[in-house]
Amino acid sequence: MNYSFKKEGKFNYVEIGEGRPIIILHGLMGGLSNFSGVTEFFNQNGYMVVLPELPLYSMPLLSTNVKSFAEYIKEFIDLREYKDVVLLGNSLGGHIGLLYTKLYPSKVKALVITGSSGLYESAMGSGYTKRSDYEVMKAKVQEVFYDPEVASKEMVDEVFATVNDRSKLIKTLAIAKSAIRHNMAKDLPNITTPTCIIWGKNDIVTPPDVGVEFNKLLPDSELFWIDKCGHAAMMEHPDAFNKIVFDWLTKREF
Helix, strand or coil: CCCCCEEECCEEEEEECCCEEEEEECCCCCCHHHHHHHHHHHHCCCEEEEEECCCCCCCCHHHCCHHHHHHHHHHHHHHHCCCCEEEEEECHHHHHHHHHHHHCHHHEEEEEEECCCCCCCCCCCCCCCCCCCHHHHHHHHHCCCCCHHHCCHHHHHHHHHHHCCHHHHHHHHHHHHHHHHCCCCCCHHHCCCCEEEEEECCCCCCCHHHHHHHHHHCCCEEEEEECCCCCCHHHHCHHHHHHHHHHHHHHCCC
């Protein structure tokens, strides 16, 4: 994905195309490049695609949490004056999208979550005791996917560098703990925004039961499965992922 970032105040973001804004929220260990397939598809199908870079490592440690990131997205959306947005988030990004939607429901037309934290996650921020061992970190990144070959060397290198940077590691662990503490089970029944839930049948980070629970607790949600798929459906099966989202948005007239 070779799009140039725009900078406006403290915000770095990519904005492509015209139409209803789809704002993409990346995860803790997943950058914006993970959404290149989504970006290309929706840019060609009548949507404005917006990818804000979350300040995972630039906020003060005490503000490095899910709620602060949701407020950061509020400031960004307000600054850009986006209306009736579709939020699309993976993992931590799904969690941030859910919290933003809970706090500012009138701003969100629809929500798409995949492999979202907010109820349970088994691997966010854990297992870094052997972070100096490249092969251990490689195996950990590969576990995110059903097909380990999806974990490119560039991706492994980026995670390895992040967890071996002491400052970034501390913030990574703080974010992970915040996500686990900030359980949304009691909040979800009050989030009436239409929600598309897409889950990998082979996700071991947020197992399939988590997707079922999200669908049970969110009043206006639909759950879609992708087979032979781990925690990042939009990377592992971009065509299937895009079709599910596009068909759902079209059916709901979004």
